[in-house]
Amino acid sequence: MLIRVNVYLALLIGSGLVSLGIIYGLVSNNGSPKHEFETQNKRKFQFVDAVKSEYNSDLINKLKIELALANGKIEQLQNKMQGFEERIKKPYPNVKYLNYRTKKRILVTGGAGFVGSHLVDKLMKAGHDITVVDNFFTGVKANVEQWIGHANFELIHQDIVNPLFVEVDEIYHLASPASPQHYMFNPVKTIKTNTIGTINMLGLAKRVGAKVLIASTSEVYGDPEVHPQPETYWGHVNPIGPRACYDEGKRVSETLSYAYAKHEKVSVRVARIFNTHGPRMHMNDGRVVSNFILQALRNEPITVYGSGNQTRSFQYVSDLVDGLISLMDSNYTQPVNLGNPTEHTINEFAVIINNLVGGKSKVITTPAVEDDPQRRKPDITRAMTYLHWKPKVGLQDGLQMTIAYFRKELKKSQKNF
Numbered sequence: 165m166l167i168r169v170n171v172y173l174a175l176l177i178g179s180g181l182v183s184l185g186i187i188y189g190l191v192s193n194n195g196s197p198k199h200e201f202e203t204q205n206k207r208k209f210q211f212v213d214a215v216k217s218e219y220n221s222d223l224i225n226k227l228k229i230e231l232a233l234a235n236g237k238i239e240q241l242q243n244k245m246q247g248f249e250e251r252i253k254k255p256y257p258n259v260k261y262l263n264y265r266t267k268k269r270i271l272v273t274g275g276a277g278f279v280g281s282h283l284v285d286k287l288m289k290a291g292h293d294i295t296v297v298d299n300f301f302t303g304v305k306a307n308v309e310q311w312i313g314h315a316n317f318e319l320i321h322q323d324i325v326n327p328l329f330v331e332v333d334e335i336y337h338l339a340s341p342a343s344p345q346h347y348m349f350n351p352v353k354t355i356k357t358n359t360i361g362t363i364n365m366l367g368l369a370k371r372v373g374a375k376v377l378i379a380s381t382s383e384v385y386g387d388p389e390v391h392p393q394p395e396t397y398w399g400h401v402n403p404i405g406p407r408a409c410y411d412e413g414k415r416v417s418e419t420l421s422y423a424y425a426k427h428e429k430v431s432v433r434v435a436r437i438f439n440t441h442g443p444r445m446h447m448n449d450g451r452v453v454s455n456f457i458l459q460a461l462r463n464e465p466i467t468v469y470g471s472g473n474q475t476r477s478f479q480y481v482s483d484l485v486d487g488l489i490s491l492m493d494s495n496y497t498q499p500v501n502l503g504n505p506t507e508h509t510i511n512e513f514a515v516i517i518n519n520l521v522g523g524k525s526k527v528i529t530t531p532a533v534e535d536d537p538q539r540r541k542p543d544i545t546r547a548m549t550y551l552h553w554k555p556k557v558g559l560q561d562g563l564q565m566t567i568a569y570f571r572k573e574l575k576k577s578q579k580n581f
């Protein structure tokens with residue numbers, strides 16, 4: 165019994181001592197229990213604040229990621245919608261009504277190309293029946309897609325090196341690669357197109373009694389020794405140089421035209437086309453205008469081949485199309501230069517284009533191109549006299565439209581990658 169009482173006492177004293185110890189500990193540590201309570205509370209709040217701010221920054225980061233994902237999805241949907249909108253068939257552009265007396269059946273070879281498609285637009289709008297034949301080497305269906313399905317329009321996928329049998333009243337023979345990079349890609353093919361292809365078109369014209377316009381080029385003058393170049397100048401062409409497939413090909417094309425005119429009584433027109441630019445030039449056309457514009461838009465160095473002192477004169481595509489139609493409609497059968505006589509050096513073009521684009525590209529010089537014509541400017545007296553034609557679109561205005569086109573194309577192509 166005594167032992168049990170002692171144990172109780174010991175326990176009581178022990179627990180009392182422990183309590184005292186704790187109270188002492190608390191008091192000796194921070195002064196008063198109230199203070200300790202406040203400190204603990206403060207700590208608790210600090211802890212809660214820290215947790216809160218960590219939670220907040222986690223939350224913000226999470227929200228940021230979700231926002232970025234949502235933005236990505238919105239952009240994807242916008243692109244999809246734009247794709248759908250582009251696929252929705254737009255109504256055809258207005259086409260004039262022509263009766264059977266005034267409506268012509270017209271064949272445009274190379275009609276899906278840069279110049280050809282603009283010509284097709286104008287002839288379609290004028291109300292004629294148009295047949296386009298193209299092998300799509302440099303032409304693209306998109307250039308004529310606005311007419312596909314129209315009752316006045318037909319598209320034939322064929323190479324004109326193979327004979328073509330259609331009934332037409334007029335033939336605009338534009339089919340041939342025209343950019344030096346493209347025509348040098350397969351010189352034999354370029355020669356075949358401009359010789360066999362031209363024979364096929366002249367043969368067709370002879371068979372059906374059609375009038376035929378041959379798209380020739382300023383390149384028939386080669387690296388000219390006469391400046392500016394009148395149609396009476398015979399030219400200065402290297403017959404075995406890298407450009408010969410095109411230059412000589414077009415010269416044979418002209419020769420064939422006048423042989424058919426003289427001996428087969430085919431009604432021919434020959435347009436000598438000078439440098440031209442405008443929308444629907446190929447993105448990788450390789451010619452100076454498209455190269456410089458794309459380089460300036462991408463802030464890449466502008467590549468001037470050689471000294472840059474060589475000159476060119478650029479016309480806008482709508483002027484050329486007007487000239488081609490005026491020539492076809494005229495009674496004039498000798499070759500006619502179609503070009504804009506405003507002449508600039510390539511160095512000047514680099515600056516003009518860079519400024520118009522508002523780019524920061526620097527201009528660099530790369531090795532000169534073999535047989536590059538050093539000066540080129542059309543004498544357009546003939547066109548003015550016999551066709552009453554002269555270019556209407558100024559260089560800067562035309563370039564603005566070409567730049568706007570490439571800006572749009574570049575955006576499209578960037579979206580697709």
Ligand SMILES: O=c1ccn([C@@H]2O[C@H](COP(=O)(O)OP(=O)(O)O[C@H]3OC[C@@H](O)[C@H](O)[C@H]3O)[C@@H](O)[C@H]2O)c(=O)[nH]1
Nearest residue numbers: 342344381382438439451452455467468469474533536
């Ligand atoms: O990036 C380039 C591209 C071209 N050039 C130069 O710019 C000048 C024009 O060259 P392009 O390739 O545009 O065209 P070219 O005048 O040589 O040939 C053109 O002539 C008239 C048309 O019939 C044809 O479209 C084409 O053959 C050349 O002196 C060429 O060397 C550059 O300095 N840098």
